[in-house]
Amino acid sequence: MNPSIPLSSPDITEAEIAAVTAVLRTPQLSLGPELHAFEQALAAYHAVPHAVAVSSGTAGLHLALLTLGIGEGDEVIVPSFAFVAVANTVLQVRATPVFAEIDPVTLNLDPNAVEAAITPRTRAILLVHTFGVPAEMDAFADIARRHHLALIEDACEAMGAEFDGRRAGSFGDLAVFGFYPNKQLTTGEGGAVLARNAGHADRLRLLRNQGRAPSADWLDHAEIGYNYRLSDLACALGRVQLARLEEMLRMRREAAERYHALLASIPRLELPQLTVPRRTISWFVYVVRLPHNVDRERTRAALAERGIATGRYFAPIHLQPAWRAIAGTSADAWPITESVARQTLALPFFNRITPGQQQLVADALHEAVSSSR
Numbered sequence: 001m002n003p004s005i006p007l008s009s010p011d012i013t014e015a016e017i018a019a020v021t022a023v024l025r026t027p028q029l030s031l032g033p034e035l036h037a038f039e040q041a042l043a044a045y046h047a048v049p050h051a052v053a054v055s056s057g058t059a060g061l062h063l064a065l066l067t068l069g070i071g072e073g074d075e076v077i078v079p080s081f082a083f084v085a086v087a088n089t090v091l092q093v094r095a096t097p098v099f100a101e102i103d104p105v106t107l108n109l110d111p112n113a114v115e116a117a118i119t120p121r122t123r124a125i126l127l128v129h130t131f132g133v134p135a136e137m138d139a140f141a142d143i144a145r146r147h148h149l150a151l152i153e154d155a156c157e158a159m160g161a162e163f164d165g166r167r168a169g170s171f172g173d174l175a176v177f178g179f180y181p182n183k184q185l186t187t188g189e190g191g192a193v194l195a196r197n198a199g200h201a202d203r204l205r206l207l208r209n210q211g212r213a214p215s216a217d218w219l220d221h222a223e224i225g226y227n228y229r230l231s232d233l234a235c236a237l238g239r240v241q242l243a244r245l246e247e248m249l250r251m252r253r254e255a256a257e258r259y260h261a262l263l264a265s266i267p268r269l270e271l272p273q274l275t276v277p278r279r280t281i282s283w284f285v286y287v288v289r290l291p292h293n294v295d296r297e298r299t300r301a302a303l304a305e306r307g308i309a310t311g312r313y314f315a316p317i318h319l320q321p322a323w324r325a326i327a328g329t330s331a332d333a334w335p336i337t338e339s340v341a342r343q344t345l346a347l348p349f350f351n352r353i354t355p356g357q358q359q360l361v362a363d364a365l366h367e368a369v370s371s372s373r
């Protein structure tokens with residue numbers, strides 16, 4: 001049965017449709033004025049000098065690592081409680097991802113665990129602002145400075161989040177965003193890399209466009225590059241979404257607050273924190289943690305029977321079959337990650353989820369959790 005309450009849903013208004021249609025009436029569907037305007041708007045929003053739009057968050061992570069010159073023999077510290085591209089892209093540049101443990105409350109990398117994982121081969125920390133809750137940026141900036149490491153922020157889940165009043169994505173040497181339709185801001189597929197250094201921005205632009213120098217002929221390639229461009233159609237969509245971001249983040253925060261009120265009475269269900277000191281959360285997903293004695297798959301099946309979609313955000317990377325096969329990773333190495341990942345359940349969450357839909361989810365969850373005892 002098709003779920004009648006989806007896990008996520010993009011929020012596209014007539015303004016986005018008009019903006020994309022307007023591009024279709026021009027001859028410039030790629031590398032045109034919308035690309036430039038979207039990049040300018042992203043840079044201005046984050047108060048950083050450069051933004052480079054790319055075809056996905058994964059492409060952004062790949063280019064960020066290449067731009068910093070990370071490669072064979074280098075180690076990059078990453079969380080295992082994250083989307084798989086975080087570690088895959090490190091392998092794809094022939095470097096070694098080193099997993100570090102997370103903080104059980106914020107679900108972000110634990111600065112002490114990161115510091116303990118540093119070796120003479122460590123080149124960078126790739127941290128994720130998990131579920132839109134900013135990581136402890138002052139601690140990570142301090143570690144990076146003391147150990148001479150590059151800092152890459154994966155802010156794919158955190159556009160608009162803030163730490164001490166500063167936007168996620170404005171702290172690292174480079175920061176990566178993703179614009180898949182489940183994200184706070186979508187371009188269908190897409191992403192961006194923010195840079196503070198003009199040299200990094202130039203290199204990102206060269207690599208995303210088949211290694212072409214900016215003024216070079218279409219068939220002149222200074223370097224081995226990629227086609228990681230983002231079309232002007234996507235950029236036009238992104239520009240309208242960015243202009244609506246504040247309104248969209250408000251709808252998401254209100255939806256999170258409604259869930260909180262509806263779910264608070266379910267015994268031993270752990271709810272995400274509505275506020276975290278020094279942070280403004282950009283709500284990406286609404287993830288609860290089931291009591292240890294409740295079977296998550298049975299709970300998911302019970303909700304699915306009522307047409308309610310759920311997710312397992314996140315399955316630890318080190319336990320993925322592909323990772324066990326390649327890197328020989330095994331269970332029990334990162335116990336907090338594994339224990340949290342066994343309990344998490346992402347509930348339907350999107351800008352226009354209605355109070356009525358949330359009530360249905362709450363009732364179904366209440367019943368499923370109560371009947372598990």
Ligand SMILES: Cc1ncc(COP(=O)(O)O)c(C=O)c1O
Pocket residue numbers: 056057058059082083085086128154156157178179180190191
């Ligand atoms: C933390 C994180 N990093 C990277 C990505 C990859 O982004 P994309 O799907 O646009 O390649 C995602 C998106 O799912 C993500 O959540």
